[in-house]
Amino acid sequence: MLRHLVPPSIRRPFARDSHAVRIPPGARPPLVSGQLGVSVEDVIPESVEAQAALCQAAIYACLADPSPASTLMIVAGFTRPEFKVEFEALAATID
Numbered sequence: 001m002l003r004h005l006v007p008p009s010i011r012r013p014f015a016r017d018s019h020a021v022r023i024p025p026g027a028r029p030p031l032v033s034g035q036l037g038v039s040v041e042d043v044i045p046e047s048v049e050a051q052a053a054l055c056q057a058a059i060y061a062c063l064a065d066p067s068p069a070s071t072l073m074i075v076a077g078f079t080r081p082e083f084k085v086e087f088e089a090l091a092a093t094i095d
Helices: 048-063
Strands: 001-004 020-022 031-035 085-089
Touching: 031 048, 048 085
Parallel strands: none
Antiparallel strands: 001 020, 031 085
């Protein structure tokens, strides 16, 4: 079972994410590619919040696992100017 790490000495995550997740021995971590804020209908919302929600939903759908730890990084730019946010995740599955 994944152990969620949310130390009381730092601010709680903004959403359901954990600051870190301990992967148990024997687990195989799937690598999830960077997810952009675009819907299944190929709609790209204007706001960073709406794009972030789509990124998280895509990661959760890929994993169907407990909420992953995540990192937000500011980058110089994306391949298309309407993209404002991209999420990336590393998680573990237990066989």
